Structure formats: structure tokens, C-alpha cells
Amino acid sequence: MAKIKGAVVVDREKCKGCEVCVVTCPTETLALATEVNSKGYHYSYAANPETCIGCSNCAVVCPDGVITVYKVKVG
């Protein structure tokens, strides 16, 4: 059965940790890091990368355009 695998790349230094992507993600892939970036923001990261389906919802709502999304068909 064909399956979609996605991956997100977050520009951690430019992320402001607003969390909008986290609540938008339908597969709970993203979370805010416990660590902070150099601006002091808890940046977003793929806490559960295996669940990503590459839907881009996170990147589309990101106010700072810091998320890049890839996806590939597997199987």
C-alpha cells in the first residue's frame, strides 16, 4: 500500500516559538523544544518525525516562514 512520508525542517534560529504550527499539525509531529534558541524562544521541532505526512499545514500557518516541508511516496 502506497504511503506518504513527510519531513519538516524548522529554521530554529528564526523560529519565535509561537506554537501555532504545533496546534495546527494533524499528526502531533511538532512540539516546542525545552531548549531555547539564541533569541530565547522555545523553538518548534519535529518531536515525532515518523508521524509527519508532509501536509504543509504547519508551514502554511507559520507567521515567520521558517518551516520547509518535504514529502515522498513510499511502499
Place this chain on the structure above:
Amino acid sequence: MEKELRLMKGNEAIAEAAIRAGADGYFGYPITPQSEILEYLMEANPQATTGMVVLQAESEVAAINMVYGGAACGKKVMTSSSSPGISLKQEGITYIAGAELPCLIVNVVRGGPGLGTIQPAQSDYFQATKGGGHGDYHLIVLAPASVQEMADFVELGFDLAFKYRNPAMILSDGAIGQMMEKVWLKPQKKRSEEILPWATTGKPATRERNIITSLDLDPERQERFNLKLIAKYREMEEKEVRFEEFMTEDAEYLFVAYGTSARLCQKALQLARAEGIKAGLLRPVTLFPFPKKRLNELADRVKGMLAVEMSAGQMVEDVMLSVNGKTRVSHYGRMGGMIPTPEEVVENLKSFIKG
């Protein structure tokens, strides 16, 4: 259109001259005593011939901001109004000065303050020459004294505005706006198709994006910009001072007057000379830059200077600064739309002489 001699009102001459100078746009709002400019342009409908845009805006504020938008595209754009309307335009004018954009603003002055009168006055001199809006800036200010100059200063104003990337103003008054005189109109110029390198006309791949703004949140950079503006104004003072002299060679007393006041001082001069008073006249044509240097030279030769203005005494302050105490300076003026008679001016000169 060829060169042509016509009998016209000053306001109409401005409108016709704007079309012939190849202006790209006029944005205005009616106010007495200058509504003929917009009316003339609407009737002439230059959009159909030269392509010049003419638009009646919803307010003076909107009109000057349309000028801002058009000027930011590098277009030859203008507006006109009278005193209360010019006060409303000050917001836009300071932004235009701050963004270093060329444009032409016509003020056909009426008496104030407030709604004032609709009769001619020269009480907007401070507003025109000292900036008018907030911040350190100057307009190039041209003061016509005839219908011919109303026409000629449109092109001159645009030329200076583009040369210095600075707003220019024609500071006229209700008398010159409404009076009819013969005027030679220049042949029709083609509208420029040149795309200016700084203008916002859409960013091609070959250049960085152009940003027209008067905002800089960095005070050091903003101060450098202020210094650049001041250097520009100093250059204008070096190169663009214009004035006319009448019988100054042997003058012992000098009238200093512009616009309508300069016209009646020419008559006052003759009356004074007939009574044996050696009077002369200096008429500033540019009010900014002001003919400071020439007045300072003349101060060495005359016994006194009388500034004649239709105001409570505004230009007289620049005359005083120019002569810097070298000679006596006084002021005679009428206000509220009253125009002094030459006889009145001579009487005042006589009492000035007596001291």
C-alpha cells in the same frame, strides 16, 4: 499646441501651463480663490490629448497624498489649493520632503487665520518658507507677480523640483490668481517616458527593490539624512536665488516686496521718486532660497529697508536676518484680504524716513 498669446486669469494660466509643460497628473480639491485650476483642467480634459491624469480628490489631504504616490513613481505631478487647504496638505508635504520627492504645489493665498477671508493675502509666508509641516525641511518657493509668471513658474517649479528631488511651491495670492493679463504660453511639451532609477515602477531583475519612505528608526542614520537635506538647501541658496531690482542703483530707501505687493511697490516707487525720495525695490522671486546675500550688499548702501507685505510682518524677519543689523528695517502691511494702496505705502515710507 504652438506658442500662443492669450488673455487669461492667473489660475487658468497655471492650469494651461501645466498641460503644456507635460505634467503627468493633477490632484486637487476645490477652494476659493483657486478653483479655476481644477475647473480649467477638467474642461480641457488633457487625459484625451497628452494623457495627463486630472482627478478631483475627496479632500486636500487625499489630493496631496495622491501627489505623493505619483511623485514616488517619478511622475510630474502637482496639486493646488488656497491657505486653509494648504494647511491640510502639510502632512503630505512633509512626507514628500522627507521622502525626497519632486512635485509642484500651488498656494493661491487668502486671508487667515482659520477660514479667514477669500480675498488675497500674503500671510502664508512663514508656512511656505520655513517648512510648514513638522521636521526640518524647506520647499523651493517661487513667488509670481504676474499672470505670465504664474504660467512660467509651473515649468520652472517642476524643473527645480526634479533637479533637487524636493517639493516646489508657487506661492501666489488671490489677486494674481483672479486677475486677467496677457500671457505667452509655451508650445506643448511631450510627457516624459523616462523611468527614473529611484522610482517605484515595479522591480525588474536588474535592480534592487525601490522603497520610497520617510521613516528611519535609526537616529544616527536619520541625522545623516537631515544633514544631507541641509546640504541640499545650502546648494539651492548658492545656485537658485532669483530676484528682480528696480532703481536700486542710487536708492537710499529700499522696498522689499514680492507678488502683488511688489506690483504696487513699483507704483509707490514712482510716486516716491516724484516727491524726490530716492526709493528702490528688490523683489524676491524665490522666497526660499531668499536673496539674503543681495540684501546684505544693498544694506551697505541704503539708509533703510521697508518690507511691504499683505501680512502682519513675516518676510520682514528674513530681511532683518539678511541685513543683520547693518541698516534699519521696518514693515508695512495690510491684512485680512486688504491690499495696500501705493499712496498708503509712500506715506508709510515717509514716516519710516522720519524715524
Place this chain on the structure above:
Amino acid sequence: MADITFNDIIKPENLTYKKSKLMTDNVMHYCPGCGHGTAHNVLAEVLEEEGLQERTVGITPVGCSVLMYNYIDVDFQEAAHGRAPALATAVKRLMPDKFVFTYQGDGDLAAIGTAETIHTCNRGENILMLFINNGIYGMTGGQMAPTTLPGMKSSTSPYGRDVSMMGSPIKMADIVAMLPGTCYVTRQSVNTAAGVRKLKKALKKAVQYQNENRGTCFIEVVSNCPSGWKMTPVESNKWMEENMFPFYPLGDIKVPAE
């Protein structure tokens, strides 16, 4: 192939979404979670996809988005407070082949610039007016806006907006929709992916209508102001859905006849 790795996926041929090339590398000054950034991104995407960079002139307002010209790589003019539509009027009339848009907040468009807004729409200027409505003055520190909801607190309505004293919030999109000069009036949002995608469609329609000289396109984006509302971004979006959307319902208000 369950063992496909992260590095296998993030290859250029698998790229699905990346911010528009027309967005510059400057980090936006907006507060975390602010809808302005999202609106900028989607506008830049549309300008890029429609190939409009070379003929776009944008007009920025006074307010939080005053520095928008640092973020989108097109020619910009920065207007005085409320006057963007006046600038845009002249730009479009003098250069009718350009794509001209204004971008304004609620104070700019619906308070100090109301006359310019109404008359630009009434003349049917062939421009796109983008209106970001977050019901507060963000840049000056959270004062009451013309669109602040009844009872909503701000630094100048500290006990909540009392409509008997301060008037009711003004629905600009509904007002301009009544004017014959507007051809397309819609209210959108940017807090969800679906909302952003709808806004993108609306922006593409506005491009098409401007190309066809159909009149003024007016797109309101009901947005948030986490700092001004004193909420987290996620809370602010929830509050917006529960309070702003009922008062400013999303969807098309006026569409042109085909």
C-alpha cells in the same frame, strides 16, 4: 520501505512547501504568532506565482506593518497614516499596467483613513486593498481600535469598550461592499491552514480582477494580536474564533457577476 530516513526525504525533488522567494531573509519584527507574517507570506506567494514582481507597487501603512517593505521583494511606497489608498489611486491611474496593492491595519484603514478608504472604493480604483483587522492598535501599545469588540479591553478602554460612550465597532468590509466601485469584497483569516489557503485563492481572484479592470478588490483578514490582547498566540487564535468571527463572519460579501 519503512526504514526511509529523514535525509532521504529532505531532497530537493521532494520539496512540498518553502516560503516564497519574494520573501527576503530579513527576520520580521512582528511578535510571535502575529497574523501579519502569515498574511505577508501568502501575499508574496501569490505575487511570485502570478509573476507580478516586475509590475507590482505596494503601499504600506502606518502601524505594525509599516516596515513591510523590508520583507517582500517588490517596490514599495510608505504612506502617511491612513493615506495608502490615495497613494495607490495615483500610482494606478498614472501607471495602469502595474499591479497595485495597499496593506493597512484597522486604525489606518477604518479610523484615520476612513475617507480615503470609502472614496477609493467608491471611485472603483483598480487596486487591491488588503485590510488586517485585529481589533486593536498593536504598534502603539494596545489602544482601542475602531474595530475593537464591544466589552473588549484595551489600554484606552480599560473597563471594556462601552458602546454607549465609544461607539460600536465598524464593519468596513460590509460598508465598502455597498459601494458600486468595489467588485470583490471578502473576509478571510490566517489562523488555520485552510484559512490561509482560502485567502490565497481570494488573492488570486483579486489579481485576476485587477488585470480585468473590474474595480476595487477589498480583502479583510480577521487576525490576532497576541501582545495587544495579552494572550499566548494559541489562546489568541482561539479567542479570535470564539469572539471575532461571530462579529466579523468569514466569507465572500460581494463577488462580481461572471
